[in-house]
Amino acid sequence: MSSGPAASGGIRAEPAAEPRPGSSATQDEINSRIYHARGVAAAYRSKLLDRPETLALLRYQHGFFGRNVLDIGIGTGRTAGFLQPLARRYVCIDYSQEMVDHVREALPGIEVHLADMRDLSPWGAAEFDFVFAPNNVFDAVSHADRLRILGEARRVLSADGLLAFSSHNRRCRTAGKGPRLTYSRNPVTQARHVIEYLRRRLNHLRVGRLHRDEDEYALLSDTGHDYALLHYYIDRDRQQRQLDAAGFRLLEVIDSDGRSLREADGDASSPSLLYVAARK
Numbered sequence: 001m002s003s004g005p006a007a008s009g010g011i012r013a014e015p016a017a018e019p020r021p022g023s024s025a026t027q028d029e030i031n032s033r034i035y036h037a038r039g040v041a042a043a044y045r046s047k048l049l050d051r052p053e054t055l056a057l058l059r060y061q062h063g064f065f066g067r068n069v070l071d072i073g074i075g076t077g078r079t080a081g082f083l084q085p086l087a088r089r090y091v092c093i094d095y096s097q098e099m100v101d102h103v104r105e106a107l108p109g110i111e112v113h114l115a116d117m118r119d120l121s122p123w124g125a126a127e128f129d130f131v132f133a134p135n136n137v138f139d140a141v142s143h144a145d146r147l148r149i150l151g152e153a154r155r156v157l158s159a160d161g162l163l164a165f166s167s168h169n170r171r172c173r174t175a176g177k178g179p180r181l182t183y184s185r186n187p188v189t190q191a192r193h194v195i196e197y198l199r200r201r202l203n204h205l206r207v208g209r210l211h212r213d214e215d216e217y218a219l220l221s222d223t224g225h226d227y228a229l230l231h232y233y234i235d236r237d238r239q240q241r242q243l244d245a246a247g248f249r250l251l252e253v254i255d256s257d258g259r260s261l262r263e264a265d266g267d268a269s270s271p272s273l274l275y276v277a278a279r280k
């Protein structure tokens with residue numbers, strides 16, 4: 001790192017003066033409110049990798065084994081336990097103070113910083129060999145901010161560096177769809193399901209007003225945080241072009257079942273896709 005830890009105050013997100021339906025400021029406000037809410041860490045209990053992550057980390061371990069790793073949007077530290085012991089240097093960031101505090105307490109010794117991924121200026125050019133951003137972290141910000149992040153990721157990567165990140169799949173048949181009521185024979189469980197459904201339905205209606213369809217991407221809500229987030233969705237052709245324009249060469253796309261997708265393969269059943277790209 002070229003200077004001290006960054007604080008999220010240094011971000012250059014688009015102005016958030018007046019929330020306008022569909023504006024990036026609105027998307028940032030919505031998501032930021034959730035990730036900065038008290039108790040947010042409790043929603044992230046898993047300590048395990050999912051199948052696409054496991055396959056990507058096994059296949060591309062040369063990219064991080066004994067090398068310098070930046071893990072973006074660390075949450076409660078799910079991926080730190082796998083990458084930190086294998087990396088030469090492991091750095092993780094999150095813009096949520098609660099997440100950073102949680103990592104400091106749960107994983108003492110991990111280098112974690114309160115920082116916004118839109119501003120990686122505390123870190124120097126080519127400081128890392130592997131940038132990891134799983135669990136659709138890039139999707140929390142606007143289109144303009146996403147392009148800035150790809151540029152920043154490229155800048156901090158070494159010449160043979162790798163970027164591995166996941167993103168919501170716009171071609172998934174459930175993309176943007178609302179919640180469904182789950183049924184149970186047990187009346188207590190059923191009452192819980194109904195309450196949960198109503199909460200999700202309300203969030204979906206509220207955030208649904210801000211859904212947006214652009215040529216390159218869509219802004220849609222999803223199951224995360226009971227449909228209260230507004231996420232960026234993109235199909236893999238558009239993502240490939242975006243990566244190309246940002247100075248990356250796409251190496252592989254892995255679907256939610258862990259399949260490495262070839263060009264002709266369908267991806268309508270995959271809610272998100274994991275991309276691995278090399279710095280050009």
Ligand SMILES: C[S@@+](CC[C@H](N)C(=O)[O-])C[C@H]1O[C@@H](n2cnc3c(N)ncnc32)[C@H](O)[C@@H]1O
Nearest residue numbers: 035073074075078094095096116117135137140
């Ligand atoms: C879906 S959670 C994923 C957490 C973790 N990577 C995991 O897979 O368990 C997204 C995380 O990204 C963080 N995040 C969202 N926007 C961010 C931003 N602009 N800069 C840094 N962190 C961000 C959130 O605070 C949250 O911890």
